[in-house]
Amino acid sequence: MKNRIIPYNPKLKELARQLRQNSTLAEVLLWQKIKNRAYGVQFYRQVPILEYIVNFYCHELMFAIEVDGNSHDHKYEYDADRQAKLEEQGVKFLRLGDHEVKKEMFSVLLKIEETINQLKNVRN
Numbered sequence: 065m066k067n068r069i070i071p072y073n074p075k076l077k078e079l080a081r082q083l084r085q086n087s088t089l090a091e092v093l094l095w096q097k098i099k100n101r102a103y104g105v106q107f108y109r110q111v112p113i114l115e116y117i118v119n120f121y122c123h124e125l126m127f128a129i130e131v132d133g134n135s136h137d138h139k140y141e142y143d144a145d146r147q148a149k150l151e152e153q154g155v156k157f158l159r160l161g162d163h164e165v166k167k168e169m170f171s172v173l174l175k176i177e178e179t180i181n182q183l184k185n186v187r188n
Contacts, residue, residue, distance in 0.1 A: 068126065070153050072112035080117050083110040090131045090165035091119060097173055098129075103180050113155065116146050125183040126154050129176065133162035156183060 087095070087109070098107045098120065107129070111121035120129040128150065132143070147157050158179050165172055 068154065069123075070113050070126075070155070073115050074112075076112035076115070076117055080110040080112050083117060088131065088133055088162065090133060090160075090162040093169065094120070094129070094131060094160075094165050094172070097169070098176065103177055105180060105184075113150060114153065116150065118150070118155075121155075122180075125156070125180065125187070127156045127158070127179065127183055130157065130159045131162055131165055132159055 091109070095107075095109060105122045105124050105127075107120045107122050109120055111118050111128075113121070113128075118128040119131050121127070130143075130147075147159075151157065156179070158175060160172055160175070
């Protein structure tokens with residue numbers, strides 16, 4: 065199946081570049097584990113989709129991974145609205161906590177692998 069391209073606001077490209085250059089520790093740690101097709105699919109960092117930027121995105125599976133740190137503590141409604149709009153486009157989400165990534169990497173990677181396998185089975 066060909067990757068479906070979801071439109072994005074081109075003005076977000078520069079912000080995405082800045083976010084890649086200023087990643088949080090949790091984002092860096094997770095990126096080390098999922099880059100280079102580690103799970104048989106390609107992830108990209110800080111990807112603009114619609115009017116938003118997701119932390120990690122796999123075009124092939126339309127799968128986004130979000131690492132929620134302190135900046136998300138008081139943004140529940142915004143995050144829920146953002147996720148709903150992206151899910152309307154067919155994007156599947158996995159939300160992880162910053163602390164979870166730093167302290168429970170093994171469990172995090174199992175969740176990611178399980179989600180990837182489920183999404184691959186749906187596609188086949």
